[in-house]
Amino acid sequence: TVVSGHLLETPRQMPRLVSLSAMALILALCFAAAFVFVREGLKLPGDVSLLLAALGTAVFGAAVSAPLRTSLTVHLTRFLFPHTYRYKQTLSKLSNVDGSLAGWGKGVVQALDMIAGATHAEKIALLLRNDDTGYYEAKHAAGHDWSALLDLKLSVHSPLAALLEGKGAVLDVRAGNPHAALGDVSPPERESLREAGITFFCGVNDGDGLAAVLALKCELDGGWYRREDEEFLRLACNRIAPNIRNEITYAGMVMKAITDEVTGFFNHRYFLERLEEETGRALRYTQQFALLLCDVDSFKFLNDTYGHRAGDVALRSIAMHMRKSLRETDLAFRYGGDEFAVILPNTEAQGATAVAERMRQGILNAAAFVPGVSEARITLSVGIASFLLDGVTGNQIIDEADTALRRAKREGGDRCCIASGLTPGELAKDVALQAQLTSREDVSPADCRIFQGARAFVSIVEAKAPHFHGHSDRVARYAVAIGTNMGLTDTEITNLRDAALLHDIGKIAIPEATLRQPSPAPELEALIRRHPAVGARIVARLPGLQHLATGVLYHHERLDGSGYPERLTRDSIPLQARIVAVADVYETMTAQHLYRQHLSHEQAIAELKREAGRLLDARAVQSFLDAFPSSEPPL
Numbered sequence: 001t002v003v004s005g006h007l008l009e010t011p012r013q014m015p016r017l018v019s020l021s022a023m024a025l026i027l028a029l030c031f032a033a034a035f036v037f038v039r040e041g042l043k044l045p046g047d048v049s050l051l052l053a054a055l056g057t058a059v060f061g062a063a064v065s066a067p068l069r070t071s072l073t074v075h076l077t078r079f080l081f082p083h084t085y086r087y088k089q090t091l092s093k094l095s096n097v098d099g100s101l102a103g104w105g106k107g108v109v110q111a112l113d114m115i116a117g118a119t120h121a122e123k124i125a126l127l128l129r130n131d132d133t134g135y136y137e138a139k140h141a142a143g144h145d146w147s148a149l150l151d152l153k154l155s156v157h158s159p160l161a162a163l164l165e166g167k168g169a170v171l172d173v174r175a176g177n178p179h180a181a182l183g184d185v186s187p188p189e190r191e192s193l194r195e196a197g198i199t200f201f202c203g204v205n206d207g208d209g210l211a212a213v214l215a216l217k218c219e220l221d222g223g224w225y226r227r228e229d230e231e232f233l234r235l236a237c238n239r240i241a242p243n244i245r246n247e248i249t250y251a252g253m254v255m256k257a258i259t260d261e262v263t264g265f266f267n268h269r270y271f272l273e274r275l276e277e278e279t280g281r282a283l284r285y286t287q288q289f290a291l292l293l294c295d296v297d298s299f300k301f302l303n304d305t306y307g308h309r310a311g312d313v314a315l316r317s318i319a320m321h322m323r324k325s326l327r328e329t330d331l332a333f334r335y336g337g338d339e340f341a342v343i344l345p346n347t348e349a350q351g352a353t354a355v356a357e358r359m360r361q362g363i364l365n366a367a368a369f370v371p372g373v374s375e376a377r378i379t380l381s382v383g384i385a386s387f388l389l390d391g392v393t394g395n396q397i398i399d400e401a402d403t404a405l406r407r408a409k410r411e412g413g414d415r416c417c418i419a420s421g422l423t424p425g426e427l428a429k430d431v432a433l434q435a436q437l438t439s440r441e442d443v444s445p446a447d448c449r450i451f452q453g454a455r456a457f458v459s460i461v462e463a464k465a466p467h468f469h470g471h472s473d474r475v476a477r478y479a480v481a482i483g484t485n486m487g488l489t490d491t492e493i494t495n496l497r498d499a500a501l502l503h504d505i506g507k508i509a510i511p512e513a514t515l516r517q518p519s520p521a522p523e524l525e526a527l528i529r530r531h532p533a534v535g536a537r538i539v540a541r542l543p544g545l546q547h548l549a550t551g552v553l554y555h556h557e558r559l560d561g562s563g564y565p566e567r568l569t570r571d572s573i574p575l576q577a578r579i580v581a582v583a584d585v586y587e588t589m590t591a592q593h594l595y596r597q598h599l600s601h602e603q604a605i606a607e608l609k610r611e612a613g614r615l616l617d618a619r620a621v622q623s624f625l626d627a628f629p630s631s632e633p634p635l
Contacts, residue, residue: 084228086118087118087228087232089118090114090115090117090118090232090236091232091235091236091239093114094111094114094115094236094239094240095239108126108140108240108244109140109142111236111239111240112124112125112126112140112141112142113142115214115216115233115236116142116143116216116218118232118236119216119218119229119232119233120218121143121216121217121218122143122197122217122218123141123142123143123149123197123216123217124141124142124143124149124214124215124216124217124218125138125140125141125142125149125150125152125214125215125216126138126139126140126141126204126212126213126214126215126244127139127152127153127154127212127213127214127215128211128212128244129156129210129211129212131156134155134156134157135153135154135155135156136153136154136155136156136161136212136213137152137153138150138151138152138153138215143217149215152198152215154213154215160201161203161210161213164201164202164203164210164213165203165205165209165210170200170201170202170229170230170233170234171200171201171202172199172200197217198215198216198217199216199217199218200215200216200217200218200233201213201214201215201216202214202216202233202234202236202237203237204237204240204241204244205237205241211241211244211245212244214233214236214237216233258270260333260334262312262315262316262334263315263316263318263319263334263340264316264319265319265332265333265334265340266331266332266333266334267333267334268333268334268335268336270333271333271335271341271343272394274331274333274343275291275343275394275397275398276394278343278345278387279387279392279393279394279397282387282388283392287345287346288346288347288348288386288387288388288508289343289344289345289346289347289386289387290343290344290347290348290349290351290352290384290385290386290387291341291342291343291344291384291385291386291387291397291398291401292340292341292342292344292352292355292356292359292382292383292384292401293335293339293340293341293382293383293385293398293401293402293404293405294322294339294340294341294342294356294359294380294381294382294383294405295338295339295340295380295381295382295405295408295409296314296315296318296338296339296378296379296380297378297379297380297381297409297413297414298379298413299311299314299337299338299378300338302314302378311338314378315334315338317366318340318363318378318380319332319334319340321359321362321363321366322340322342322359322362322363324362325355325358325359325362326342326355326359327344329345329346330342330343330344330345330355331343331345342355342359348386348508348509349384349386349389349418349509350511352384352386352418353384353416353418356382356384356416357416359380359382360379360380360381360382360414360415360416363378363379363380364379364380364414366378379413379414380414381405381408381409381413381414381415381416381417382405382408382415382416382417383401383402383403383404383405383406383407383408383416383417383418383419384401384404384416384417384418384419385397385398385400385401385404385418385419386418386419386509388508388538389419389508389509389534389537389538390419390537390541391541392541392542392543393541396541400419401419403419404417404418404419405417468504468515471504471587471588471591472500472501472502472503472504473501474587474591475500475501475503475580475583475584475587476497476500476501476583478500478582478583478586478587478624478627478628479496479497479499479500479579479580479582479583480493480496480497480500481623481624481627481628482579482582482583482620482623482624482627483496483579483623484627485623485624485626485627486579486619486620486623492576495547495548495551495576496551496576496579496580498545498548499548499551499552499555499576499577499580500551500580500583500584502535502539502545502548502552503532503535503551503552503555503580503584504531504535505535505538505539505552506530506531506532506533506534506535506536506537506538506552507528507531507535508538509530509531509534510527510528510531514527514528515528529556529564529565530565532552532553532554532555532556532564532565533553533565535552535553536549536550536552536553537549539552550574550576550577551574551576551577551580553565553577554566554568554573554574554577555577555580555581555584556581557573557577557581558581558615558616559573559613559614559615559616559617560614560615562615573617575617578616578617578620579617579620581616581617581620582608582616582617582620582621582624583624585608585611585616586604586608586624589603589604589607590604601628605625605628608621608624608625609621609625
């Protein structure tokens with residue numbers, strides 16, 4: 001039995017019995033040696049006598065002294081049964097893991113690390129039961145490449161779950177395992193588990209059924225698992241059961257704290273938290289998202305006529321219909337009494353409008369929202385705002401969505417209005433107000449990071465069409481050369497460069513298909529002509545960059561008043577915009593284009609000279625000619 005190593009097939013006191021037997025054997029040998037020497041009349045050398053006396057005394061002391069006996073037992077166990085020693089040490093440590101409600105998260109991660117170390121698991125995951133989704137879902141993982149296990153799911157109706165709950169043991173799901181009792185587990189499910197690399201499952205019962213499942217990828221000592229391995233995993237699951245119960249309790253408390261009881265949506269406080277998270281993530285990773293603010297039309301009349309209980313029934317029904325129009329990644333909140341908010345991650349304004357219309361139409365076409373009251377029809381008004389287009393902070397985006405919502409209500413309700421759907425004139429006024437908020441002296445390191453984030457969005461614009469690649473950088477280089485030759489100060493040149501780099505940021509609101517068209521239809525041409533106003537509106541809301549808004553807004557104005565968006569003339573066009581216009585016109589003429597032949601440097605110079613003083617600023621054109629003579633085209 002000792003040789004086989006199956007310790008659990010023998011009495012639990014085997015290590016202690018072995019150590020006691022060893023001590024008895026040593027004492028017997030000492031007494032036997034002394035008896036032989038005395039009987040034969042032999043005289044032991046002094047050193048040997050002392051050695052035997054010391055050994056006998058030590059062993060006798062260990063036999064009668066609990067601390068010494070325990071120490072000897074531990075060392076013998078560690079030597080004879082290394083895996084048993086490792087398991088016992090791990091179980092002892094698991095007993096000391098913080099199982100309190102305050103430390104559940106840290107405790108579970110520590111426990112998984114310990115179990116993975118004891119079993120030599122390559123990776124390990126803990127799947128918690130989610131009654132809302134009907135799955136055991138991975139919430140914690142550890143080991144090598146553990147993130148791959150976070151997508152692991154196991155249906156609560158899976159035969160595996162039934163086996164784990166009923167058998168309460170370890171299931172080995174490796175192919176060909178003679179010990180596996182997988183019952184009615186379907187081959188596809190078994191195959192999906194093998195693709196995830198899972199070799200063992202162990203159930204965690206909390207008294208009310210199977211609360212969690214421990215999934216491991218490991219090769220235990222000896223090939224197939226032994227009873228000792230199985231008992232260790234079972235005991236380990238029992239040790240972490242308090243942490244699991246606390247996690248479930250804590251998760252329930254958190255969910256209750258952030259959930260509206262009437263609709264089941266998240267509440268207003270959680271909305272503000274998630275909105276700030278989304279804005280930070282969007283800036284950091286140059287992503288977009290949209291916000292929908294929804295208001296139930298004439299809800300006060302419904303409450304006053306049929307009572308507040310009927311109003312609650314209607315709100316629950318509205319929430320149910322809204323969910324049908326949303327994706328799994330979308331987040332819905334109850335913003336106020338009869339107002340809802342929806343965050344749409346990775347969604348541009350156009351996509352957000354489609355979602356809002358689908359949601360509004362679903363509410364309009366739904367049956368009566370109050371049982372027995374067929375005339376209690378409900379309609380929805382929606383205001384739409386997009387990150388970057390309408391603001392870069394949570395408060396800015398909320399204000400813009402609220403403005404669009406009020407416009408939808410003002411126009412009769414049952415409609416969707418988009419914040420960035422303002423006219424160019426409205427945008428220009430809005431930009432002028434925003435540009436007065438800060439000056440260049442307000443620039444901070446945080447503002448520099450915001451500028452880099454804005455530049456990343458410009459890169460997204462340039463990726464939409466091949467002929468845009470590097471356009472803004474070249475325009476900025478030409479603009480700096482013009483400004484230098486015109487004698488602008490260092491600060492003015494810096495502002496000019498930044499405005500030129502961001503001058504096309506408004507094109508982020510234009511669909512990629514439109515940008516790629518050789519000759520857009522008139523209605524699409526009108527959309528393209530809005531990009532300076534949209535871009536200026538974006539820049540005007542970026543902290544520390546508001547002073548660049550006018551250069552972005554007016555870079556398509558022309559001296560004769562034929563430009564856009566405001567049809568300004570001559571000196572009413574800011575100098576910064578006039579310089580960017582010259583740089584932009586030259587770059588557009590000479591850039592490789594998908595649908596038209598580009599001009600040579602000499603041809604573009606001739607065109608600039610022809611338009612100087614009529615469409616383009618003559619001084620800026622001359623400064624460009626001084627910087628880049630016809631014989632020396634820009635690199």
